[in-house]
Amino acid sequence: MLWSLSLCKLSFVFLLMSSVSSLIMGSYFLATGLVVFIEWELFQLNSSNVVMTFLFDWMSLMFMAFVMYISSLVIYYSDEYMSGDELINRFIILVLMFVLSMMFLIISPNLISILLGWDGLGLVSYCLVIYYQNVKSYSAGMLTALSNRIGDVALLMAIAWMLNFGSWNYIYYLDFMKNSIEGMIIGLLVVMAAMTKSAQIPFSSWLPAAMAAPTPVSALVHSSTLVTAGVYLLIRFNVLIVDNSISQFLLLISGLTMFMAGLGANFEFDLSSIIALSTLSQLGLMMSILSMGFPSLAFFHLLTHALFKALLFMCAGAVIHNMKNSQDIRGNGNLCSQMPVTTICFNVSNLALCGMPFLAGFYSKDLILEIVALSYLNFVSFFLYFFSTGLTVCYSLRLVYYSMTGEFNSTSFHPLNDEGWVMLGAMIMLMIMAVVGGCLLSWMLFSCPVMICLPLWLKTLAITTSGIGALVGYELAKFSLSYELSTFHHYLTTMFFGSMWFMPFISTYGMNKMPLKLGDFMLKSIDQGWSEEFGGQMIYKEMSFNSQLVQWWQNNSLKVHLLMFMLWVFILVSFIL
Template sequence: MIWKISMHLTSMVFLMFFSLISLYMSLFCLFDKTCYVIEWEILTINSSSIVATYIFDWMSLMFMSFVMFISAMVLYYSGGYMEGDTSFDRFMYLVLAFVLSMVFLIISPNLISILLGWDGLGLVSYALVIYYQNEKSANAGMLTVLSNRVGDVAILLSIALMFVEGSWNFIFYVFYLDDNLMLLMKILVVVAAMTKSAQIPFSAWLPAAMAAPTPVSALVHSSTLVTAGVYLLIRFSSALSETILPILLLFSSLTMFMSGLGANFEYDLKKIIALSTLSQLGVMLSILSLGFKDLAFFHLLTHALFKALLFMCAGAMIHNVKEYQDIRLMGGLVVFMPLTCMCMNLANLALCGTPFLAGFYSKDLILEVAFMSWINVVILFLYVFATMLTVCYTFRLIFYSMTGEFNLASFSNISDTSPIMTSPMLALSSGAILSGALLSWLIFPEAYVICLSPFMKSLVLVVSVVGGLMGYLLNIMNVNFKLNSLGFYPLVVFSGSMWFLPFLSTFNISSVSLSMGQVYFKMIDKGWSETSGGQGLFSTLMSVSKSHQQVSNSNFKSYMKVFLVLMLMLSFFNI
C-alpha cells in the first residue's frame, strides 16, 4: 500500500514540476518570439550520422505543459480509483509510457521521430484498452489498434515521399509545399491525422476504447491520443492545399454532427462523453480546415481541461455506484455527491460554451469565425445543429444522472469521501473556469474583428438555449417520446449507432484482411521469400563460403602439389 501511494504521489509531483517549467519556457518563447531547435548527434558511422532533432517553441512547450498537468492530475486520481487493483504498478508504468510517447510526438519536427511517439501511443493505448482482460476489452483493443494502423502506414508512406525533399525535418519545408506540390504526401498526412483523431470513416474505435479504465479515458480524450492528429495537422497546416481542405472540412463537420446525434440516443455514461470528444475534435479540425490553426490550438487546450474534468467526475460516479455505467440506473446523485456533481456541471457548462467559462472563449469564437468565413449552407447547417445537439445531450445527461429520482434502490452508501479523487477535480475545475480567459489574452493579444449581422451573432446563443430545453424537456416527457420514437425505429437505430460505422468497421473487413495476411504469411513470407529472398540468398552464400573454406584449408597445398607434379610431367613429356 505504501508503494502504491508513493508511486502516484511521486509521479504527480514529478509531472507538475516539469509542467511548470514548460509553462514558464512557453511564456518566455511567446513574449520573446523565439524558437529553439536542438539537434543531438547520437551516432556517426563513416559518413552517415543519426541525429535526434527537437523543437521548443511556444506551441510545443505550452501543449507539453498542459499534457503534463493533466497527466499529473490523472495519475494522482488513479491512486484512489485504482486502489486495490492487483496490477496497479503495471497500470502506472503504462500511463507514464503513454505520456512519454505524447511528449516525443509534441517536440518532434521530424517525421521519423514523430513515428516513435505516434507508434508508441498506438501500442500503449492497445495495452491500456485491454487492461481489463475480458472479451469485450479484447475486441475493443483490436478495433483500436487496427484502425490506428491505417494512420501508421500513412505516416510510413509519407516518410518515403518526404525523402524527395532531402530531409525529414518537415517543419522547415511546410511553407514551400504549397499548392499541389507533394499532394500525395499531404493526403497521407491528413489520412493519418483523421485515423488518430477518429474522424469519419474511422470513428468507430473511439467509443470502443472506453473499455479502458476511466483514468485512461480522461487522459486519452483530453490531451493525448486523439489530439495527436489535430496537433500534427496544426504543424502541417501551412502546407495543406486548397484541394484537401474542403474535403477535410466536410468530413470533420459530418463527424461533429454524427457524434452529437449519436450521443442523444446513448445511455452509457462514458460513451456519451466519448462521443462528446468526437464532436469537439470535429470542431477543431473544421476550423483548422478553414485556415485558423491558432483557434484550433486554442480550443485544443481549453477542451483538454474540461474534458479531463468531465471524465474524472464520471469516473467518481461510476466508482461510487459500484461500476454501473447506465445513466438510467443513476439519478439524484447531487444529494449524495454534491462536490462531484458541482464539478461535473461546471465541465458540462464549459462544454456547452456557457459565457465566461473556458469553452465559451474558444468555441464561441470558432463558431463566429466559421459563420464569417466562406462556407456553404451544408456546413453552416452542420455547425448549427451540432452546437444544438451538444447542449441537448449535455442537459439530457444532467437530467438522467444528477437530478430526478434516485434509481439505485439499496445503494445508499454514496458520498464524496475520497480526497485523492476530489482534489484533482478541484484543480481542473479552476482550469475550466480560468483557462479560457487567460489563454485568449496570451494567444490573441490582438482581438479578432468579427462582423456579423444581429441574427448570426445571436444564433449560437439561441440554438444553445433551444438545445438545452429540448434535452431536458423531451427527457422529462420520456414516456411519450419513447413511444413516438417507435414509429421511426429504423431512423432511431441509424442515428444512435453512429451511422452503422462500428458495424461497417468490423464486418468482414477485419476477417478478410486477417485471412489475406495469413495467406501472404504462408505463401510469401514463409514460402517464396524463404527460397528466393533473404533466406535463400543467405543459404546460397553460406554454401559458397563453405566450399571456399574447404579450398582455403590445408587441402589446397596438396592440390597445388599434385597440380605442379602434373605440370612438370606434361612439360617433361613434351620435351
C-alpha cells in the same frame, strides 16, 4: 503497496513541477517569439549522421504544459480510483509511457521521430485498452490498434515521399512544398493519418470502443493525448492543406463527424459513451476550423477542451466508482444531494462544454463560431457547425436531467458519497482551470482583443442555437414514445443513431464477414475438396492399389513362381540362341 503509493505521488509531483516550468517557458517564448531547435547526434555510420531533433517553441511548450498538468492529476486521481488493483505500479508505468510518447510527438519537427511518438501512443493505448483482461476489452483493443495502423501506414508513406526533399525535417520544407505535387501527396497522407488518430469518419468506431480502458486512462486519452495527436499534427502541417481540395474534403468529413457524434450522443444511455461521443464532436470542430485555415484557433480550442473534458471524465469516473461500476444514466438521479462536490465539478465541466459564457469552452467555441459566421462558407458547412453546437447542449442537458435531477433511481441501500478526497482534490484542481483557463489562454495567445462585427442575428445565433438545443434536450429526456412506435424507435436509435451510422458494424462484421465466407468456401472446395481429390486422397488410393497388386504378385503361389521360372528360362534361351 507502499512503493506503488510513493510511485503515484512521485509521478504526480514530478509532472506537476514539469508542467509549471513548461508553462513559464512557453509564456516567455510566446512573449519574445523565441524558437529553439536542438540537434543531438546519436551516432555516425559510414559518413551518415543519425540525429535526433527537438523543436521548442511556444506551441510545443504550452501543449506539453497542459498534457503534463492533466496527466499529473490523472495519476493522482488514479491513486484512489485504482486502489483495488494489486498491480497499480504497472498501470502508472503504462500511463507514464503514454505521456512520454506524447512528449516525443509534440517536440518532434522530424517525421521519423514523430513516428516514434505516434507508434508509442498506438502500442501503449492498446495495452491500456486491454488492461481489464476480458473479451470485450480485447475486441476493443484490436479495433483501436488496427484502425490506428492505417494512419501509421499513411505516415510511413509520407516519410517515403519526404525523401524527394533530402531530409525528414518537414519544418524546413513546408513553404517550399505547398505548391508542388509532392507537397499535395504528403499533405493528403498526413490528413489520412490524422483522420485515423483523431477518429474522423470513417474511422470513428474505435473511439467509443476504447472506453473499455480504465476511466483515468479515458480522461487522459480523450483530453490531451491520443485523439489530439492528429489535430496537433495537422496544426504543424497546416500550410500544406489550406486553400486546396484537401481542405474542402477535410471540412466536409469533420463537419459530418461533428454532426454524427452529436446526434448519436442524444440516443445513448451509457455515461462513458456519451462523453466519448462529445469528444468526437469536439474533434470534428477542431479539424473543421483547422481546414478553414485557422490553426491558432484550433490549438486554442484544443487546450481549453483538454481541461474540461478531463474533468468531465473524472467526474464520470467518480459517479461510476460510487455506483459500483454501473454506467447506465437511467439508474442515476438526484446525485446533487448525494455527491454535491462531484456534482459541482460535473456541472461546471458540462457548462464549459456547452460554451457557457466566461467558462473555458466559451472563449474558444464562441470565437470559432463567430469566425465561421464571418467566413465565406457554404450553407451545408454553416448548418453543420451551428446544428452540432445545438446538439452538444442538447445531450449535455439530457445528461444533467437523467443524472443530477429527479428521483434517485438505484437501490435504497446505496453507497453514494463524496468521501474520496484524493479524487475530489484532483477534480477541484482541474475545475479551477476549467473556469479560468479559457480567459488566461485568450489573453496569452491573442495579443490584442478580438472584436468581430456581425449583424445582430448572426452575433446571437450561437446562443440562440444553444438555447434551442437546451430546450430540446430537456424535452427529449422527458419524452417517452407510445408502444406502437417503440419498435421503430428502437431500430432508429439503437441501429442507426446509436451505432454511429452503422460504422462499428462496417468496421467489425463488415470487415470480417466476406473474408470468413471466402475462407469457408476455400476450405470446403479446395482444401477439403479438389486438393484432396487430386492430392493426398488420390495418391493414397493409387499407392494402396499398387501395393495390393504387388502383394498379390508376391504371394507364395506355386503357379506364379513356376510362371516366373518359365519366363526367365524363355528369356535366357532367347538371348543364347
